[in-house]
Amino acid sequence: MKSYINSYELLCDAGDVKALMDAIYAKESAITVDKTYIEDATAGLGIMQYEDIYTLLKEVVSKVLKESNLEDFHNTLLILGSSVGGMQECEEIFYAQKSYENIDPNRYSMNALTDYLEKEFGFYDSRAISTACTSSANAFVLAKRLIEAGAYENILVVGADGLCKSTVLGFYALSVLSGDKCRPFDKNRDGMNVAEAVAAILIQNQKKENSIELKGVGASSDAYHMTNPNPDASGAISSMQDALKDANLNPSDVEYINAHGTATIANDRVEAKAVEEIFGIDAFVSSTKAITGHTLGAAGAVEAIVSCEAIKRSLIPPQANLTELENKNINVPLEPVKMRVKNVMSNSFAFGGNNTSLIFGECI
Amino acid sequence: MKKVALNIVSSAKIFAPIKIENLNEKKLVPNMMLRRRLTRNAKVMLYLSDQCNFEGGKIVYGTCFSELEETAKIANSVLEKRLLSPTSFQNSVYNTAPSYFSIINKDRDEIITISSGMKTSLQTLKTAALQALISKQRVLCVCIECLNIKNIEQINRCADYLEAGAAVVLEVCDDEAVEVEQKQTDGIIGALQDIFSVVNMHENGKNKILMEL
Numbered sequence: 001m002k003s004y005i006n007s008y009e010l011l012c013d014a015g016d017v018k019a020l021m022d023a024i025y026a027k028e029s030a031i032t033v034d035k036t037y038i039e040d041a042t043a044g045l046g047i048m049q050y051e052d053i054y055t056l057l058k059e060v061v062s063k064v065l066k067e068s069n070l071e072d073f074h075n076t077l078l079i080l081g082s083s084v085g086g087m088q089e090c091e092e093i094f095y096a097q098k099s100y101e102n103i104d105p106n107r108y109s110m111n112a113l114t115d116y117l118e119k120e121f122g123f124y125d126s127r128a129i130s131t132a133c134t135s136s137a138n139a140f141v142l143a144k145r146l147i148e149a150g151a152y153e154n155i156l157v158v159g160a161d162g163l164c165k166s167t168v169l170g171f172y173a174l175s176v177l178s179g180d181k182c183r184p185f186d187k188n189r190d191g192m193n194v195a196e197a198v199a200a201i202l203i204q205n206q207k208k209e210n211s212i213e214l215k216g217v218g219a220s221s222d223a224y225h226m227t228n229p230n231p232d233a234s235g236a237i238s239s240m241q242d243a244l245k246d247a248n249l250n251p252s253d254v255e256y257i258n259a260h261g262t263a264t265i266a267n268d269r270v271e272a273k274a275v276e277e278i279f280g281i282d283a284f285v286s287s288t289k290a291i292t293g294h295t296l297g298a299a300g301a302v303e304a305i306v307s308c309e310a311i312k313r314s315l316i317p318p319q320a321n322l323t324e325l326e327n328k329n330i331n332v333p334l335e336p337v338k339m340r341v342k343n344v345m346s347n348s349f350a351f352g353g354n355n356t357s358l359i360f361g362e363c364i
Numbered sequence: 365m366k367k368v369a370l371n372i373v374s375s376a377k378i379f380a381p382i383k384i385e386n387l388n389e390k391k392l393v394p395n396m397m398l399r400r401r402l403t404r405n406a407k408v409m410l411y412l413s414d415q416c417n418f419e420g421g422k423i424v425y426g427t428c429f430s431e432l433e434e435t436a437k438i439a440n441s442v443l444e445k446r447l448l449s450p451t452s453f454q455n456s457v458y459n460t461a462p463s464y465f466s467i468i469n470k471d472r473d474e475i476i477t478i479s480s481g482m483k484t485s486l487q488t489l490k491t492a493a494l495q496a497l498i499s500k501q502r503v504l505c506v507c508i509e510c511l512n513i514k515n516i517e518q519i520n521r522c523a524d525y526l527e528a529g530a531a532v533v534l535e536v537c538d539d540e541a542v543e544v545e546q547k548q549t550d551g552i553i554g555a556l557q558d559i560f561s562v563v564n565m566h567e568n569g570k571n572k573i574l575m576e577l
Contacts, residue, residue: 039445083457085479087435094439100518109428110458111481127487130430130458130479138476142491145498151366151577166438170453219474221466226401226454238472351454352463354475 003147003203004211005360007067008305009060010199012292013046020302021309024291025336027320031181031193031293037168042179045163046195046293053088053162054116056198061117061158064200069208076154076202078117078126079143081136083297085128086112088162095165113160123156130297133260134219135159136199137300137348137356141217143203155203159301163196167296174227182263182294184287185272185319187326192262195293199301207363212308215343215361216247222353229270229349236274236347239355243345244278247359251279253343254359256316258303260347261287262294267349272327281331283345290320300348300356307344307360314340367574368493369541370534373502375566376415378408379528379552383512387411393468401451403431404510404527405461412531413465418504420471422495425462426478426488426507428555431455436513461508482554485530489544489558493575496536506531507559524551530559532566541572 014020014030023030034045050056065073086107093103106112110128118126129138136159143155171177171194178191203214220242222235229235244251257279260271268287275285288306295302310316316337325332343361350356378384387407392414393399402410405427434456441448454460459477466475476495480487485507492505508529511520520526549560562573 091439091442095443098443100515103519105429105519106481109430109481110479111428111483115481126480127483127491128479128481129476131475131477132457132459141474142476142494145494146577149366149494149497149577151494165442166435166448166453166456169442169448170438170450170456173448173450173453175450221463221472221475223466223470223472225467226460226463235472350459351457352459352475353466354459354463 001148001150001205003144003214004207005214005308006202006204006208006211007064008201009063010197010302010305011056011060012197012295012302013048013195014291017305024288024317027318029181029291029320033180038172043168044178044181044193046193047163048196053160057113057117057160058120060198060200061121064202068202073121073123075124076156077152078114078123078156079139080114080158080160081129081139081297081300082110082113082160083130083132083135084161084164084167085110088164091164091166131354132350133296133299134348134350134354134356135297137358140214140304140358141219141356144214144217147205153205156200157203157301158200159298160198161196161296161298168194176264181321182290183321184261184263184290185268185325185332186322187324189263189268192264193293195295197295197298197302199298199305201301201304211363212311213361213363216243216359218242218246218357220355224353227351228266231270233270233274235353235355236271236349237277239357240274240278243357243359249343252282254283254345255341256310256344257283257285258307258344258346259285259287260349261289272330276327276329284316284331284333284337286317286319286332288317303346304358307346310344311341311360311362314338316341366577368497368577369537369539370493370573370575371537372566372571373533373535374416375532375563376412377530377560377563379525381524382526384408384527402464403455403460404433405431405508406464408508408529409461409465409506412506412529413504416531416533418533420469421501422473422499422503423462423475424488424492424495424503424505426484427458427509428479428481428484429509429511430458431460432511432513484555485559489575490577492534494577496534502533502535504531504533507556509553509555523553528552528556530556530563532562537572539572541574544573
């Protein structure tokens, strides 16, 4: 049984899907240089204006339902990926009251978001995945396998993360946060931008007119270090090769790689090495985090949508904020490339050396 | 609804009212520097996986509240306007415990972490069943909650045992299997009840269970 992506929507700092793709092709970063989160320092952040994360979830999921062929989600499994879940609301209560007393434990964890969506939309069942920055990418891994196994006909993958003080300050403590707009794959890059987003994708076992196929998934662990990727890139190579194998494709079948590309020194060096080893200069590669920032647990879902749009529009996203490419043995386009895009690989890597690669392709 | 039959290869459980002692850390993690970085959840996970004789392969880990101690340290640092500890931050993510397992055991296979509230261990078991089905290999399913932080009484209204965990190694089988017997283990947080039920069945000689995907 094959997996087809039949409808999707997102909201991020750049706006909805259309606004995001316009920003990507125009190379207009949505990052704000913020002076409020960190004392005596700036931070490049992907900030959205909203009441609460639940409002965003309802808006995005409602749009996906409306665009789908479903009347409701009663026979749909919800798989949500998030790295902070309901922590945004709970940490604000704690900072204000200096006590846990008025924190509802059910509003703290990942399930705060799935519980809300289950109540609003009546999903058949739900599960929440939290593997840091691969959370929603891993939701696709499970979704594809569940559809292949014939367990479900409809699965809604949601990626959702709101900006939290603790994550912004945590990445700052790790010295990987850029004070400006991030510059993926640039020789002089100085770190990432933390950002927020909600994205939802309906995956079904039935093909529709404009379906994109989720062709392959691959996952691995570095088994090396909690935050630094293995410099030999073996973990990233493994997940990328596993995805190719699962899709029954060769590297030459992939036209574009939507990179994890956080713009940290370590990630981009290792990911470029992995891309160089598998694809050389035969596939285009860029990181759209230069536009959105790193939406953490939502990134896999956001970038899955970008990958689908690149296929539908036959237009490869260019790399924004790139002045001098560090690894010259990979093919990073500075302008949009108009060409038939049959297959796209999307990479997500996370703390703990958790690696996930997804392959999306046109339906034949 | 599709169900698969699973053979329980091995199982283990552990719990304590305040803090689990004797987790065999020195034997399991001889490297002192690495041992000192381990979180409570990671120490419990290393103990349980050792008890299950699991040395590597796919892991499905479940935790509702994850690394509460590290998260509390971060929240207090933010509150007191102190610089956050980079180690606490890297140790605060939900996949910390299985990641330490993979680093220590050089396990390069897939790790999935599930956090589904009071259904966490049920959803973790379902995901482990899927991973066992697609890989045709043995999968470690392990769920842990370590809630032993300062002032936890301000918020804890459901668990008598502040540290608890359970693990099973599962493989797909063709044998006749039975539904999981839902017997509440008193004092254990709801998030762990389903996996405790499975471990209890295994301890009582029932090795084949049915699990919905």
